[in-house]
Amino acid sequence: MPVTTVGLDADDTLWHNETIFRLSHKRFAELLADHAEEPVMLDRLAQVERRNLRLYGYGVKGFTLSMLETAMELCDGSAPPHIVREILAAGREMLVHPVETLPGVAETVAELSARYRLILITKGDLMDQERKLAASRLGEHFSAVEIVSEKDRSTYERVFARQGVTPDHSAMIGNSMRSDVLPAIAAGAWGVHIPYHLTWAHELADAPEGHPRYVTLSRFDEVPNWLADHTE
Numbered sequence: 249m250p251v252t253t254v255g256l257d258a259d260d261t262l263w264h265n266e267t268i269f270r271l272s273h274k275r276f277a278e279l280l281a282d283h284a285e286e287p288v289m290l291d292r293l294a295q296v297e298r299r300n301l302r303l304y305g306y307g308v309k310g311f312t313l314s315m316l317e318t319a320m321e322l323c324d325g326s327a328p329p330h331i332v333r334e335i336l337a338a339g340r341e342m343l344v345h346p347v348e349t350l351p352g353v354a355e356t357v358a359e360l361s362a363r364y365r366l367i368l369i370t371k372g373d374l375m376d377q378e379r380k381l382a383a384s385r386l387g388e389h390f391s392a393v394e395i396v397s398e399k400d401r402s403t404y405e406r407v408f409a410r411q412g413v414t415p416d417h418s419a420m421i422g423n424s425m426r427s428d429v430l431p432a433i434a435a436g437a438w439g440v441h442i443p444y445h446l447t448w449a450h451e452l453a454d455a456p457e458g459h460p461r462y463v464t465l466s467r468f469d470e471v472p473n474w475l476a477d478h479t480e
Contacts, residue, residue, distance in 0.1 A: 251438065251475055253413045254360060255404070256390075257422025258370035258377065260444040261468070262357070263349045263384055267446060269311065272338045276315055279331050283322045293318045294449060301450075305397050307373030312339030343376055347383035352469035354386065359472055361389035368393045369407055369420065371427065399427040404435035421471060426453040433461050442468055 259265035276293065277286040284292070297314045304310030315335045319327040360366055368390045370377050377395045381387050394407050408415050415436030422428025422442070429439035430453055441455065441464040456462045465474060 249416050251364065251417060251419045253365045253367060253408065253411060253418045254471075254475070255367045255369045255407070255418065255420040255422075255432070255437070256357070257420075257424065257428045258368055258380065259372065260423040260446075261350070261421065261428070261442060262353050262386060263347050263380060266444060266448060268342055268345050269448070270446060272311070272315075272342060275338050276319075276335065279334050280319060280322055289318065289322060292321065296321070298450060305373070306371045307376055308339055308342045309373050309376070312336065312342075315339070343379075347380045349384055349386070350468060352467060356469045356471060357386050357389045360475075363472075364475070365391045365411065365413070367391060367407065367411060369396065369399070369404075370394070371396050371399055399424075399431055401431045401434040404432050404437060408435070408437070419475070421468075423447070424451040425455055426451045429453075429462065430456065433459060437461070438463070440465060440471070440474070442466070442471075 256262060273290060273293070277289055280289050283289070293314060296318045297311065300310060300314050300317070304313055312335065315338070316327075316332065319331055319335060323331070357366070366389055368381065372395065374395050381393065387393070392411060396403050404415065404420065408418050419438035419440055420428055420432035421440040423444040424447070425441060429441045433439040433456060438461045439456070441462070443464070455464070463474065465471065
């Protein structure tokens with residue numbers, strides 16, 4: 249069936265995001281170098297992040313709180329004030345970091361919006377995601393913006409239903425196998441994977457190789473031709 253509605257992920261699909269988190273990881277490791285080896289502290293941070301997702305959700309603010317909690321654990325409950333200040337500063341800097349769209353994104357989103365109904369489907373902090381969308385100057389191309397707490401099968405079913413379209417007429421495009429591809433396919437949509445060169449471990453999952461509604465592309469500007477060749 250032809251695709252009429254295209255869902256687009258935001259972070260690391262439309263603009264850079266994970267690179268900013270990796271810089272903060274490095275800064276965090278340098279701050280706590282006297283308290284643990286880098287692999288140990290980053291593993292601890294990852295554990296704390298996973299533990300806190302159900303409370304804080306995704307995004308910079310939850311990540312900053314997890315850095316603070318990890319620092320307290322590594323410092324036996326008493327992190328030096330300068331470390332606390334630096335972690336808070338890192339979080340603030342992430343929240344105002346310039347938005348840099350990926351190559352070909354601006355032109356391709358404009359092209360797609362002329363032929364399909366576009367929905368931005370992203371998870372994370374509401375204010376931060378709204379800020380990044382405004383800074384990207386891509387907002388005018390979307391018929392709807394959905395900032396959700398989690399991306400699972402029911403999320404996609406609800407989003408597509410709100411837009412008055414069935415999943416079999418929809419495609420979801422993003423860099424995360426776990427959040428963008430697998431649950432969209434489970435809901436009945438196409439799942440289009442465009443890998444980013446860095447992936448948060450929490451977003452890793454096995455590809456559904458051989459599934460008739462799964463495809464992987466190497467660049468975002470390949471999307472229009474793929475849609476024309478495979479879904480019309």
